[in-house]
Amino acid sequence: MKLHLFDTYTRAVREFIPIRPGAAGMYACGPTVYDYAHIGNLRTYIFEDILRRVLEYNGFAVRHVMNITDVGHLVSDADTGEDKMEKGAKRTGLSAWEIARRYTEAFQSDIKALNILEPTIWCRATDHIPEQIRDIETMEQKGFTYRTADGIYFDTSRLPDYGHLARLDAAGLQAGARVEQGEKRHPTDFALWKFSPPDSIRQMEWDSPWGKGFPGWHIECSAMSAKYLGEQFDIHCGGKDHIPVHHSNEIAQAEACYGTRLANYWLHGYFLELDQGKMAKSAGEFLRLQSLSDRGYDPLAYRYLCLTAHYRGDLKFTWESLDGATTALARLRNACHDWAAPGVPDPEWLGRFLDLINDDLNTPRAVALVWELVHSQISESTRKATLLHFDQVLGLKLAEWQPVEEIIPEAIQALILARDLARGEKRWQDADALRGEIAAAGYTLEDTPSGSRVQRSRR
Ligand code: AMP
Ligand code: ZN
Numbered sequence: 001m002k003l004h005l006f007d008t009y010t011r012a013v014r015e016f017i018p019i020r021p022g023a024a025g026m027y028a029c030g031p032t033v034y035d036y037a038h039i040g041n042l043r044t045y046i047f048e049d050i051l052r053r054v055l056e057y058n059g060f061a062v063r064h065v066m067n068i069t070d071v072g073h074l075v076s077d078a079d080t081g082e083d084k085m086e087k088g089a090k091r092t093g094l095s096a097w098e099i100a101r102r103y104t105e106a107f108q109s110d111i112k113a114l115n116i117l118e119p120t121i122w123c124r125a126t127d128h129i130p131e132q133i134r135d136i137e138t139m140e141q142k143g144f145t146y147r148t149a150d151g152i153y154f155d156t157s158r159l160p161d162y163g164h165l166a167r168l169d170a171a172g173l174q175a176g177a178r179v180e181q182g183e184k185r186h187p188t189d190f191a192l193w194k195f196s197p198p199d200s201i202r203q204m205e206w207d208s209p210w211g212k213g214f215p216g217w218h219i220e221c222s223a224m225s226a227k228y229l230g231e232q233f234d235i236h237c238g239g240k241d242h243i244p245v246h247h248s249n250e251i252a253q254a255e256a257c258y259g260t261r262l263a264n265y266w267l268h269g270y271f272l273e274l275d276q277g278k279m280a281k282s283a284g285e286f287l288r289l290q291s292l293s294d295r296g297y298d299p300l301a302y303r304y305l306c307l308t309a310h311y312r313g314d315l316k317f318t319w320e321s322l323d324g325a326t327t328a329l330a331r332l333r334n335a336c337h338d339w340a341a342p343g344v345p346d347p348e349w350l351g352r353f354l355d356l357i358n359d360d361l362n363t364p365r366a367v368a369l370v371w372e373l374v375h376s377q378i379s380e381s382t383r384k385a386t387l388l389h390f391d392q393v394l395g396l397k398l399a400e401w402q403p404v405e406e407i408i409p410e411a412i413q414a415l416i417l418a419r420d421l422a423r424g425e426k427r428w429q430d431a432d433a434l435r436g437e438i439a440a441a442g443y444t445l446e447d448t449p450s451g452s453r454v455q456r457s458r459r
Helices: 039-057 084-092 096-113 125-141 170-175 217-229 240-258 289-294 299-307 319-338 347-357 363-374 380-394 410-424 428-440
Strands: 004-007 012-015 023-028 061-068 121-124 145-147 151-154 190-195 213-215 233-239 263-269 272-274 443-448 451-456
Touching (some): 023 217, 039 272, 039 380, 096 289, 121 125, 125 151, 125 190, 125 213, 125 217, 190 217, 217 240, 289 299
Parallel strands (some): 061 121
């Protein structure tokens, strides 16, 4: 089966046909580097990594561009409130430039730990101010902008199909507008350039034809994606929260500037939810990848967990589900490691796998196929070669994994020996009691064909 993807713009699963045969341009909205990424953000980057790997698995040469938002993302989508970067600077006592560097590095180290392939191109908003100003000038010349006391705004009423991506009802919004919209003419209008406040000095500000200030959040993505991928490119992606505002506005800017809808396919990852609801950085407490590592979890177990859910459905995070993913990943690693050297992958299994991932990245079914393969009767060397081939997409680093030689304390080793003896003598009650003692001491015992295997339990 050829690659098919769900395109939010048309609300349809469409065959992926690139603009240039054999190549795929892909832009992913990157992090706002005012704080650490939480594991919800990281779910979106894992989904985008799977997308990229599937494109490559299908033979496309991928150019993957990711931006770093280091200015202009305001606390409120309504173009009011503080700049998140300046807020982060106040919180940490560092400068806005310093926190940008700190959290960019933290983000890059997180994605490495999750085996997310590095984008072909990283681009920072603050490195592309002239490009953004140029695009705003073009929009101004074409009559899409107006000025208020605090900035230059995009007039969304000038585009008859504004908000098509989100199926927004602009007229309805206008009629029902009760929200504080300041001098904005329509509730959906958005800032292209914000003026520095007259009474205070911003850490990040630039001269422009309209006065000192900084770009709005949306303009960086249309300007940088067009610069690195062309004014019309293949795929634009991000989390689903970007559909109604950020991506709708990027499309509006592209339509006004270049006369295109920017990307041919718009893909959106759904959310990771904690029990208490949406996971948000602004809600205070949030889980980082480091929070999982601190509790002894392997970042790749989190990656495995994300693979077990389809990207187009929300995923509820629980510690139990992460425990389950940890156990499954350990089994997979051990199985793959114990098999003989890889032979040649089985074409029939490869075909089945391709059909699943090409069906709008159906990773949960691909993971189920992995287990079917593990339990199949085909030779170990073929199974191993086939599984390692799948891992080009899954990215679980199965080829590299080596069991760690854990130092098991003598007291635990004595319990294991006693249990092995009890089992040998069919004293099952004693064996069970000893297993209980081993577990109580913080070790997990697994019986394998080659004897019992013990590991330190997590948490
Ligand atoms: P931000 O750093 O806030 O700009 O967000 C980075 C990415 O994470 C964006 O693509 C968001 O759509 C995405 N995102 C935010 N919250 C979540 C969540 N709870 N689950 C999955 N993705 C999220
Ligand atoms: Zn963006």
